[in-house]
Amino acid sequence: MSRVSVQEADFDMAAETAALSAGRGDVGAVATFLGLVRADKLSGEGSEVTAMTLEHYPGMTEKSLEAIIVEAESRWSLLGVRVIHRHGRLLPGERIVFVGVASAHRGDAFAACEFIMDYLKTRAPFWKKEDTPEGGRWVDARESDDSAASRWET
Amino acid sequence: MSRVSVQEADFDMAAETAALSAGRGDVGAVATFLGLVRADKLSGEGSEVTAMTLEHYPGMTEKSLEAIIVEAESRWSLLGVRVIHRHGRLLPGERIVFVGVASAHRGDAFAACEFIMDYLKTRAPFWKKEDTPEGGRWVDARESDDSAASRWET
Amino acid sequence: MSIKVLYFASLRETLGYSHETLTLPGTIDTVAALRGHLAKRGGAWEALQEGRNVRAAINQEMVGPETVVRDRDEIAFFPPVTGG
Amino acid sequence: MSIKVLYFASLRETLGYSHETLTLPGTIDTVAALRGHLAKRGGAWEALQEGRNVRAAINQEMVGPETVVRDRDEIAFFPPVTGG
Numbered sequence: 001m002s003r004v005s006v007q008e009a010d011f012d013m014a015a016e017t018a019a020l021s022a023g024r025g026d027v028g029a030v031a032t033f034l035g036l037v038r039a040d041k042l043s044g045e046g047s048e049v050t051a052m053t054l055e056h057y058p059g060m061t062e063k064s065l066e067a068i069i070v071e072a073e074s075r076w077s078l079l080g081v082r083v084i085h086r087h088g089r090l091l092p093g094e095r096i097v098f099v100g101v102a103s104a105h106r107g108d109a110f111a112a113c114e115f116i117m118d119y120l121k122t123r124a125p126f127w128k129k130e131d132t133p134e135g136g137r138w139v140d141a142r143e144s145d146d147s148a149a150s151r152w153e154t
Numbered sequence: 155m156s157r158v159s160v161q162e163a164d165f166d167m168a169a170e171t172a173a174l175s176a177g178r179g180d181v182g183a184v185a186t187f188l189g190l191v192r193a194d195k196l197s198g199e200g201s202e203v204t205a206m207t208l209e210h211y212p213g214m215t216e217k218s219l220e221a222i223i224v225e226a227e228s229r230w231s232l233l234g235v236r237v238i239h240r241h242g243r244l245l246p247g248e249r250i251v252f253v254g255v256a257s258a259h260r261g262d263a264f265a266a267c268e269f270i271m272d273y274l275k276t277r278a279p280f281w282k283k284e285d286t287p288e289g290g291r292w293v294d295a296r297e298s299d300d301s302a303a304s305r306w307e308t
Numbered sequence: 309m310s311i312k313v314l315y316f317a318s319l320r321e322t323l324g325y326s327h328e329t330l331t332l333p334g335t336i337d338t339v340a341a342l343r344g345h346l347a348k349r350g351g352a353w354e355a356l357q358e359g360r361n362v363r364a365a366i367n368q369e370m371v372g373p374e375t376v377v378r379d380r381d382e383i384a385f386f387p388p389v390t391g392g
Numbered sequence: 393m394s395i396k397v398l399y400f401a402s403l404r405e406t407l408g409y410s411h412e413t414l415t416l417p418g419t420i421d422t423v424a425a426l427r428g429h430l431a432k433r434g435g436a437w438e439a440l441q442e443g444r445n446v447r448a449a450i451n452q453e454m455v456g457p458e459t460v461v462r463d464r465d466e467i468a469f470f471p472p473v474t475g476g
Contacts (some may be wrong), residue, residue: 010264011157013167013168013171013282014167014168014171017167017168017186017188021188021190021247021337023247024247025192025193025194025195025246025247026192026193027190027192027247028189028190028191028192029187029188029189029190030187030188030190031185031186031188031267032185032186032187032188032324033183033184033185033186033260033264034183034184034185035172035182035183035260036175036176036181036182037182038180038181038182038185038258039179039180040179040180049319054391055316055317055320056391057314057365057368057384057386059368060365060368060369060384063368063369064200064368064369064370068349070156085391085392092179093175093177093178093181096391096392097392098184098392104192106187106189106268106271106476107298107302110186110187110264110267110268110271111262113185114260114264115265120391120392121389121390121391122388123370123389124389124391124392125316125365125384125386125389125391126389126390126391126392127316127317127386127387127389127391128319128390128391129317129391132359137205138317138318138341138390139390140390141387141388141389142390143392144261145298148261157418175475181451189476199447202428208475209401211398211449211452211468211470212476213398213452214449214452214453214468217452217453218452218453218454239475239476250475250476251475251476260392274476275473275475275476276472276473277454277473278398278473278475278476279449279468279470279473279475280473280474280475280476281400281402281470281471281473281474281475282475283401292402292471292474293403293474294473295471295472295473295474300436303442
């Protein structure tokens, strides 16, 4: 199974997490992150989000996610990584992104999982557009995402 | 459902993770940690681990885990926390511990999840004994766990 | 030289184009020069002017403004990413 | 005063006791004093001597050596924890 998937379809988090340690005795820690569509997500002021549409750059998304994983593997001792990012139209409460990292020890798993999310947020070519009762609006990039990613630069 | 469980039985990580965001539109991030029995876990040198037995202090385990969660909630903005820790005899590859944290944003979810694991490792009264072909041996506490926990002290 | 240019997200909507194939004069040899060249079309295209918050990729890798553009490159312009 | 004492993990195995009920003289009023009192039993009980890596809890909360022991307290001694 490929370790990066960019897809419209939902995914099975339990199966993905289990696959990271299935049949091996060296995995002691699996850290995961699941990102969901929030109904109250606001780009500035505004009203409830009724849906979210994710646009991406086919080809580059997969390449950039793979590069982020390779970078994580060069920094920590990892035994398995899985990244799934959905695109298309998603409703509040729906899963957007899954990152799972397996390692012998929890420190590596936690750090790599958070690193991958921080880099994904600033380097993977996805863009969110929110549907609201007043119409669609593109989500602005957040300053806090840049500072989260820059933490990892030495 | 209680947010702390100390039990012999296995658990359903998918259901536990889903429960942290089910039916609500304010959860944007769920960070989880899963700890597994490693077959190659060594207390010093030694051979393969054929099983692990977890002893605990009934009553105090639940109280200490609840106190750790309350501490996490005072530090970060959290929307849900779930901690499950098993005891009894477990085989390599089996699940030992699950920590799941829901929040609006990923920074809070990641930090609280790692904090709970670090505090659990140094404050919750569980003890591991490994079975090996040469007999049982108690696992020594690791210096690295103390330093991981002390990171969170200001 | 001949290049392919792609536009994404709000920039795609602003310009009304998702992609185009361009034949460039040899003087347009960097990402910054290409942005200036496109911005001169005026109107909505001024969104590509220097100083506007636009990111670029060449052949599906993020690049800076001084990166050299070569024949047959695939060049993409887009706003800062907001996935995850 | 009368207290309940619990022992866990390797300490329980070393001592051969999981719990006991003790009547203490009034002079044994702290965790440290109780450890010294028990260590004086000699043999395996020296595992509780000052300096040995033993942790204590009173009424199911971790405590330091100077914490006061009171009548009817539940006091536990155990090695550093290794769960998770």
